[in-house]
Amino acid sequence: MNLxxxxxxxxxxxxxxxxxISILVFLLTRVMPGDPAKxxxxxxxxxxxxxxxxxxxxxxxxxxxxxxxxxxxxxxxDFGRSYYSYRAVIVDVKEFLPATLELVVFAVVVLTVAGxxxxxxxxxxxxxxxxxxxxxxxxxxxxxxxxxxxxxxxxIFGYFLDLLPTGGRLTYGLAAPMRITGFYTIDGALxxxxxxxxxxxxxxxxxxxxxxxxxxxxxxxxxxAGMIDNQRADYIQVAQSLNIPxxxxxxxxLLKPSVIPTVxxxxxxxxxxxxxxxLVELIFNWPGISRYGIAAMLNxxxxxxxxxxxxxxxxxxxxxxxxxxxxxxxxxxxRLQQK
Amino acid sequence: MGNARRRETMRRSxxxxxxxxxxxxxxxxxxxxGLAAAFAPWVAPYPHHAGLYIDFSAKxxxxxxxxxxxxxxxxxxxxxxxxxxxxxxxxxGIAVTLFVMPLGTVLGLLAGYHTDRWSGTLVMxxxxxxxxxxxxxxxxxxxxxxxxxxxNGILALSMAxxxxxxxxxxxxVTSLRNxxxxxxxxxAGIGTPHILFKELLPNCASQVITKMTLEMGSVVLMGATLSxxxxxxxxxxxxxxxxxxxxxxxxxVQWWLTVFPGVAILLIVVGFNLLGDGLRDLYGGGDT
Numbered sequence: 083m084n085l086x087x088x089x090x091x092x093x094x095x096x097x098x099x100x101x102x103i104s105i106l107v108f109l110l111t112r113v114m115p116g117d118p119a120k121x122x123x124x125x126x127x128x129x130x131x132x133x134x135x136x137x138x139x140x141x142x143x144x145x146x147x148x149x150x151x152x153x154x155x156x157x158x159x160d161f162g163r164s165y166y167s168y169r170a171v172i173v174d175v176k177e178f179l180p181a182t183l184e185l186v187v188f189a190v191v192v193l194t195v196a197g198x199x200x201x202x203x204x205x206x207x208x209x210x211x212x213x214x215x216x217x218x219x220x221x222x223x224x225x226x227x228x229x230x231x232x233x234x235x236x237x238i239f240g241y242f243l244d245l246l247p248t249g250g251r252l253t254y255g256l257a258a259p260m261r262i263t264g265f266y267t268i269d270g271a272l273x274x275x276x277x278x279x280x281x282x283x284x285x286x287x288x289x290x291x292x293x294x295x296x297x298x299x300x301x302x303x304x305x306x307a308g309m310i311d312n313q314r315a316d317y318i319q320v321a322q323s324l325n326i327p328x329x330x331x332x333x334x335x336l337l338k339p340s341v342i343p344t345v346x347x348x349x350x351x352x353x354x355x356x357x358x359x360x361l362v363e364l365i366f367n368w369p370g371i372s373r374y375g376i377a378a379m380l381n382x383x384x385x386x387x388x389x390x391x392x393x394x395x396x397x398x399x400x401x402x403x404x405x406x407x408x409x410x411x412x413x414x415x416x417r418l419q420q421k
Numbered sequence: 422m423g424n425a426r427r428r429e430t431m432r433r434s435x436x437x438x439x440x441x442x443x444x445x446x447x448x449x450x451x452x453x454x455g456l457a458a459a460f461a462p463w464v465a466p467y468p469h470h471a472g473l474y475i476d477f478s479a480k481x482x483x484x485x486x487x488x489x490x491x492x493x494x495x496x497x498x499x500x501x502x503x504x505x506x507x508x509x510x511x512x513x514g515i516a517v518t519l520f521v522m523p524l525g526t527v528l529g530l531l532a533g534y535h536t537d538r539w540s541g542t543l544v545m546x547x548x549x550x551x552x553x554x555x556x557x558x559x560x561x562x563x564x565x566x567x568x569x570x571x572x573n574g575i576l577a578l579s580m581a582x583x584x585x586x587x588x589x590x591x592x593x594v595t596s597l598r599n600x601x602x603x604x605x606x607x608x609a610g611i612g613t614p615h616i617l618f619k620e621l622l623p624n625c626a627s628q629v630i631t632k633m634t635l636e637m638g639s640v641v642l643m644g645a646t647l648s649x650x651x652x653x654x655x656x657x658x659x660x661x662x663x664x665x666x667x668x669x670x671x672x673x674v675q676w677w678l679t680v681f682p683g684v685a686i687l688l689i690v691v692g693f694n695l696l697g698d699g700l701r702d703l704y705g706g707g708d709t
Contacts, residue, residue, distance in 0.1 A: 099549065099550065099553050102546070102549075102550040102553070103550060103553055103554060106550055106551070106554070107554075107562070110562050110563060110566060111562070111566055113566060225687070225690070225691045225694065226687060227642055227686065227687065227690055229646070229649075230683045230684075230686070230687055233665075233669070233672075233679055233680075233683055234680075234683075236672070237672065237673055237676060237679075237680070240673075241672065241673035242673070353555055354555060356555060356558075357555035357556070357557040357558050358557075360557060360558070360561070360646075360650075361646055361649065361650075364649075364650070365669070375561075376561070376650050378565075379561060379562070379564075379565030379650070379652060380565070380650070380651055380652070382565065382566075387562065387565060387566075391554070391558060391562050394554070394555065394558050395553065395554045395558070398553065398554060398555050399553050402553075
């Protein structure tokens with residue numbers, strides 16, 4: 083089984099899962115008791131207005147037809163109209179999605195680099211104080227739920243020490259940079275507006291730490307365990323007896339196999355990152371798609387809910403796919419195990 | 422004869438379990454929380470504060486001897502509300518687990534045993550689809566399309582939790598179904614229900630119990646998130662998530678309104694996680 087076959091198989095599976103998710107999401111939101119049209123128009127609506135909106139929303143068609151119409155719209159980028167903001171949902175999504183993506187991307191970087199880095203450090207200095215310190219931090223990180231990290235960080239660094247800003251993406255009064263990617267950090271750097279980049283980074287620190295800290299510590303623990311276990315392997319002994327410097331052994335021969343379980347774990351964490359963003363965005367008043375989604379859920383804004391959940395599902399499946407491919411690349415054994 | 426052996430196994434299991442200090446700590450925490458929740462009206466210093474109670478003269482008092490966790494905006498004692506909050510959180514967790522565990526396990530048993538038939542494949546495909554959405558998002562979505570109540574909260578959390586049991590039992594059963602004793606039972610003409618429940622199930626039991634304990638923490642956390650967001654039980658019933666949300670707007674001055682409910686949630690999660698880790702060390706199961 084070569085890499086190409088593995089990739090193709092995984093891609094097909096991902097497509098099927100995406101279709102199934104879209105059906106599930108669609109069914110979930112259409113099961114809602116009450117009439118979406120009446121909810122949208124409010125109590126003062128007349129019967130004719132409600133009927134007209136029902137026709138417009140295709141609510142009188144059978145469920146499969148409704149699904150087909152909705153899915154066709156999605157492929158054109160049309161998620162329907164929000165019954166709360168009266169804007170096209172896609173416009174809302176485009177405005178809020180980059181904020182969440184920025185948060186998640188930074189969290190992924192922190193998770194991977196710091197997680198594996200701490201793990202390697204702890205394994206290299208096993209049982210010395212660096213290792214002990216990292217292990218204590220790891221346990222605290224995993225036990226304390228992420229939103230408590232958020233609240234505690236906010237209290238300590240935001241209020242009591244007044245070191246970091248307490249909410250939003252930029253300090254009030256500072257204009258957002260010209261919108262190229264939607265990432266304030268990248269856009270700021272691209273337009274040379276370094277003040278904005280610094281400010282955006284300062285606002286990013288606490289939310290990113292909150293969502294990455296759990297996975298980071300898990301990754302560190304598993305990397306450390308993996309490296310310690312693999313150190314006893316035969317090929318490592320051979321390398322040591324050939325007098326290859328310790329640093330090269332660690333970096334070249336030990337790292338790749340030890341990192342495999344970590345990468346699998348990171349995959350699960352990545353998906354969870356997106357759902358962690360839900361609470362963290364609320365706590366830090368971050369204008370992202372999760373906060374928008376929660377507002378939509380509270381307002382029973384059906385089209386917005388469907389759009390947000392579908393996008394989150396796609397992100398989740400996409401990230402799992404990326405990680406599956408990465409693991410397949412790193413560990414030829416998994417490729418061979420595919421039926 | 423069998424009874425003596427069972428007692429010996431239990432004694433040995435408990436000894437092994439108690440070797441790990443952290444696991445015992447977890448057990449102690451869970452027991453204390455359970456007792457506090459069960460006997461809340463007698464344990465809480467001001468039990469009537471958990472319901473409709475207003476006393477503006479005592480509002481926003483910082484932690485003191487009289488109110489160890491302070492009071493909230495209406496003068497209600499935070500500690501008492503937290504103890505009653507344990508009650509609702511644990512009730513939620515237990516209700517969801519009791520509903521989801523049998524359902525998920527039976528589905529997993531069936532799917533694993535009939536893995537070569539279309540029914541098994543169908544169940545697993547449906548399970549996979551539910552697993553492809555992050556559980557919290559799934560629970561939030563279900564909760565959002567239903568009117569807010571504790572039962573709908575339980576339903577929402579159940580829909581997000583059942584696939585984990587099915588997937589785990591399925592993988593265990595598929596690895597067990599070709600064992601000699603199963604094949605022998607099949608040859609002897611023993612009916613499927615007997616095989617499923619008397620032969621396969623006991624071999625999955627330890628994994629399932631471990632999973633249940635570990636899942637309690639996540640379920641309670643998700644439940645708190647649902648109420649934090651506003652999609653769960655309604656006030657004035659004290660839920661830890663609701664208390665967190667209400668308190669968040671008064672940060673940072675009345676910090677005790679968020680810190681103490683937060684620590685309470687932390688205690689529940691840590692307690693069950695430690696207990697679950699201990700069980701996992703004991704049984705060597707839990708999850709793939």
